[in-house]
Every structure is written in C-alpha cells, then in structure tokens.
Amino acid sequence: GEDVEQSLFLSVREGDSSVINCTYTDSSSTYLYWYKQEPGAGLQLLTYIFSNMDMKQDQRLTVLLNKKDKHLSLRIADTQTGDSAIYFCARVDRGSTLGRLYFGRGTQLTVWP
Amino acid sequence: DTGVSQDPRHKITKRGQNVTFRCDPISEHNRLYWYRQTLGQGPEFLTYFQNEAQLEKSRLLSDRFSAERPKGSFSTLEIQRTEQGDSAMYLCASSLAHQRNTGELFFGEGSRLTVL
Numbered sequence: 356g357e358d359v360e361q362s363l364f365l366s367v368r369e370g371d372s373s374v375i376n377c378t379y380t381d382s383s384s385t386y387l388y389w390y391k392q393e394p395g396a397g398l399q400l401l402t403y404i405f406s407n408m409d410m411k412q413d414q415r416l417t418v419l420l421n422k423k424d425k426h427l428s429l430r431i432a433d434t435q436t437g438d439s440a441i442y443f444c445a446r447v448d449r450g451s452t453l454g455r456l457y458f459g460r461g462t463q464l465t466v467w468p
Numbered sequence: 469d470t471g472v473s474q475d476p477r478h479k480i481t482k483r484g485q486n487v488t489f490r491c492d493p494i495s496e497h498n499r500l501y502w503y504r505q506t507l508g509q510g511p512e513f514l515t516y517f518q519n520e521a522q523l524e525k526s527r528l529l530s531d532r533f534s535a536e537r538p539k540g541s542f543s544t545l546e547i548q549r550t551e552q553g554d555s556a557m558y559l560c561a562s563s564l565a566h567q568r569n570t571g572e573l574f575f576g577e578g579s580r581l582t583v584l
C-alpha cells in the first residue's frame with residue numbers, strides 16, 4: 356500500500372483503551388484516514404486528520420499525527436466488543452485525486468469481554 | 469437503503485471466463501471508484517470516474533480489465549479471460565468531488581470473485 360505500515364493484530368480487554376499505530380514513508384501526504392471494516396460490511400470512515408494538524412478528538416476517538424516521524428495513531432477510549440473490526444490507516448498524496456487512497460494492510464482489533 | 473450497492477456479492481467462475489460487476493453509487497455522488505482487496509491486504513486503487521469520464525487508472529488495471537460509467541450513474545467492471553490471480557474482493561466507492569474537501573469515500577460491501 357505505497358508504504359503504509361500497520362501492525363496486524365491487537366487484543367484488548369473491554370473497557371481498556373486501544374491504540375492502533377500506523378507509519379508511512381511519503382511526507383507529501385495531505386489527508387490521513389482511519390477506516391473501519393466489519394465482517395460482511397463495507398469500509399466506513401471513522402475519522403481523518405489533515406497534515407497540518409497534530410491531534411484530533413472525536414468522542415471516544417483520538418488521532419495523533421507526528422509528521423516528523425511519519426507516525427499516525429488511533430486511540431479508542433473505553434473499547435467495547437462492538438469495536439472489534441479491522442482498522443485501516445490510509446493516506447492521500449498532495450496533488451493527487453482526493454479519493455485515491457493508499458491503505459495499510461489493516462489491524463485486526465479483538466476486544467475480549 | 470441509499471448506500472453504495474454492488475452486485476453480485478459473490479461470483480465463482482472458471483479460469484478463462486469473463487465476469488462483470490455492477491456498482492450503484494449514492495445517487496448524488498459524481499465520483500465513483502473501484503478498488504481491489506486481496507486476502508490480508510488493504511484495498512488497492514484501480515480506477516475512478518467523475519461523472520461518465522474515467523479520469524485515472526492504476527497500473528494494476530491490466531488490459532483484461534475494463535470499467536465503464538456510461539451515464540454517470542452506475543458503473544460496471546468487466547474482467548476478461550479471468551486468471552486465478554484475479555480472485556479478490558472488488559470494492560466500489562463513491563463521493564462528491566468536494567466532499568467538504570476531506571475526500572471521504574462511501575464504500576459498498578464488495579463483490580467477491582473466486583476464480584477456480
């Protein structure tokens with residue numbers, strides 16, 4: 356996925372926080388996204404962050420962007436069993452068509468009750 | 469349901485046969501995208517349309533693949549002379565050209581192709 360890397364698996368206990376990490380190599384990325392894929396369902400945008408931001412918070416979700424290290428993370432507070440899914444990090448290049456995304460391989464999040 | 473719909477959801481075919489997938493985007497969306505997702509991988513961009521014009525194609529889209537969006541609404545993706553390596557989930561997504569300038573895509577549930 357054009358150098359977007361994610362760890363493949365994460366397991367947490369219900370109620371704990373989950374942190375999913377992503378690294379990318381292309382510093383020209385403009386938007387960075389987190390998509391969620393549940394079994395039998397289409398990918399759904401969870402949140403996004405523009406490259407001139409460091410942090411974005413949306414209810415239980417916190418996105419942190421470290422441009423120097425090209426590192427993106429998604430923190431899910433008070434993780435629930437319904438959060439079990441595959442989470443994809445994605446980016447779009449500066450000057451590229453919005454919608455032409457480069458995805459990582461996805462992180463399978465398993466939440467134990 | 470006003471989401472992106474794809475048909476068929478699953479297609480099993482023999483090597484060498486042709487297959488066609490259909491995508492109906494969200495009605496007011498003028499951009500339509502095709503992605504391919506193989507097992508254990510993230511989606512990979514294939515092509516996109518703005519209205520009826522195909523504006524960009526990935527190098528992944530070999531000559532055996534053709535996509536159309538004749539009236540700027542639904543789209544078809546045809547694969548000719550299928551090969552086992554074509555086995556994948558084919559995802560369709562749609563968006564508005566300036567979706568709050570965020571590029572959010574709305575994905576369908578995908579069409580899974582199995583080539584025997």
